[in-house]
Amino acid sequence: xxxxxxxxxxxxxxxxxxxxxxxxxxxxxxxxxxxxxxxxxxxxxxxxxxxxxxxxxxxxxxxxxxxxxxxxxxxxxxxxxxxxxxxxxxxxxxxxxxxxxxxxxxxxxxxxxxxxxxxxxxxxxxxxxxxxxxxxxxxxxxxxxxxxxxxxxxxxxxxxxxxxxxxxxxxxxxxxxxxxxxxxxxxxxxxxxxxxxxxxxxxxxxxxxxxxxxxxxxxxxxxxxxxxxxxxxxxxxxxxxxxxxxxxxxxxxxxxxxxxxxxxxxxxxxxxxxxxxxxxxxxxxxxxxxxxxx
Numbered sequence: 001x002x003x004x005x006x007x008x009x010x011x012x013x014x015x016x017x018x019x020x021x022x023x024x025x026x027x028x029x030x031x032x033x034x035x036x037x038x039x040x041x042x043x044x045x046x047x048x049x050x051x052x053x054x055x056x057x058x059x060x061x062x063x064x065x066x067x068x069x070x071x072x073x074x075x076x077x078x079x080x081x082x083x084x085x086x087x088x089x090x091x092x093x094x095x096x097x098x099x100x101x102x103x104x105x106x107x108x109x110x111x112x113x114x115x116x117x118x119x120x121x122x123x124x125x126x127x128x129x130x131x132x133x134x135x136x137x138x139x140x141x142x143x144x145x146x147x148x149x150x151x152x153x154x155x156x157x158x159x160x161x162x163x164x165x166x167x168x169x170x171x172x173x174x175x176x177x178x179x180x181x182x183x184x185x186x187x188x189x190x191x192x193x194x195x196x197x198x199x200x201x202x203x204x205x206x207x208x209x210x211x212x213x214x215x216x217x218x219x220x221x222x223x224x225x226x227x228x229x230x231x232x233x234x235x236x237x238x239x240x241x242x243x244x245x246x247x248x249x250x251x252x253x254x255x256x257x258x259x260x261x262x263x264x265x266x267x268x269x270x271x272x273x274x275x276x277x278x279x280x281x282x283x284x285x286x287x288x289x290x291x292x293x294x
Contacts, residue, residue, distance in 0.1 A: 026065035070151025
């Protein structure tokens with residue numbers, strides 16, 4: 001069997017959520033020290049000024065409890081508390097609430113956040129009147145969904161770093177004088193995660209990962225790669241797509257480029273992927289040498 005039946009992503013996320021329970025319990029302890037029996041009592045607070053004071057106190061609170069992101073690294077303390085309060089109020093701190101901060105009253109960033117979170121609190125209170133909506137089982141489900149989005153974004157950045165590291169390893173090993181740029185490249189509406197630069201030309205590398213198998217998204221996945229290739233070549237670049245997918249339903253022969261790397265592995269298996277990627281990059285030494293001399 002050459003595929004991974006277990007949902008490794010889910011297992012890792014559940015482990016992170018379980019660890020984050022300590023942060024939730026620290027929140028409960030804080031609420032109890034503020035005179036509330038639990039989250040539901042606080043959510044139903046009738047006095048705005050009191051609720052804002054409680055929120056402000058939690059935003060600036062320090063404790064040993066950490067909130068881990070989607071790949072298991074702790075958020076900085078102020079960000080952790082802002083994210084956590086937004087999550088339990090069933091909102092998105094970065095995507096939706098962040099842009100609203102400039103439009104609400106408050107002399108400091110913390111005051112603005114407290115004001116905005118209190119407005120969200122008053123909105124969601126009647127939507128979730130059940131006690132169970134504020135207990136750990138319910139909050140853990142919300143956290144699982146939010147961390148999945150965090151993981152998706154962070155994993156993308158993680159793989160960009162892996163690709164850069166592998167490229168530099170291959171270039172050093174074979175004494176190829178090419179530079180691997182640190183920043184991604186954007187051409188029109190296409191983003192290329194890695195750029196390899198030679199004296200005259202560059203290779204743009206979109207890094208595509210896919211955990212699931214088959215389905216209609218497989219065709220869109222292939223079309224997305226084709227578009228990356230077309231836009232790069234239309235603007236004078238070579239394109240080297242790197243695809244890491246457990247099972248890609250697309251037709252490899254249909255791609256608009258004969259040069260690509262496809263590693264058939266679950267993107268969660270980073271230890272397995274890195275040596276495979278070095279091996280596949282080594283197979284492209286003639287391409288890299290040509291780039292380095294022209």
